[in-house]
Amino acid sequence: MSAELTETAIDVARRMRDFRVGCVVVTQGARAIGIITDRDLVMRVMADAREPEKTLVSEIVTYDPTTLQQSDSIETALRLMRDRGVRRLPIVRHDGKVTGIVTADDLTMLLAAELADLGAGIRGNVEASETR
Known part of the structure; x- marks a missing residue:
């Protein structure tokens, strides 16, 4: 499962829920440039009181994943x-x-x-x- 930098946090969270996964790989083209986990959504969106409908993946992604x-x-x-x-x-x-x-x-x-x-x-x- 992957996401792009221009998607919103709410879109990624819903996809993770629908597919019952705990993370998505953020890609540019077909290359992995980052990762977002369910914990990232909690810590970087919810805990910071950000609006998930307006928060972009590019703002919360962990770049350069192992x-x-x-x-x-x-x-x-x-x-x-x-x-x-x-x-x-x-x-x-x-x-x-x-x-x-x-x-x-x-x-x-x-x-x-x-x-x-x-x-x-x-x-x-x-x-x-x-x-x-």
Whole structure:
């Protein structure tokens, strides 16, 4: 999901609500130039008593987001999130075009599933090798 600099905060907030997402990548052309999160809307619009119908994305965007290359590993995503203190990483191609986004929640669910599979494998092997 993306937004442009000339859109309003209310338009972005409604789109986030309608699509049940917590952020949008701000693009210029197809390149990621920023990101807006649900927290940004609260802190930069609501808490500052700005009018969401008049506040432009260009006024509240976090520019130069940390991005992840399509070819990067899960380990790279985890390291970037940890080192940069972010929970969302737009995924970009080698030419900078946005192709998706990965979130901390996505990685948590993936790693939990991997650990569950590992546990099931260990449990299966232990039960198969036990003798009584």
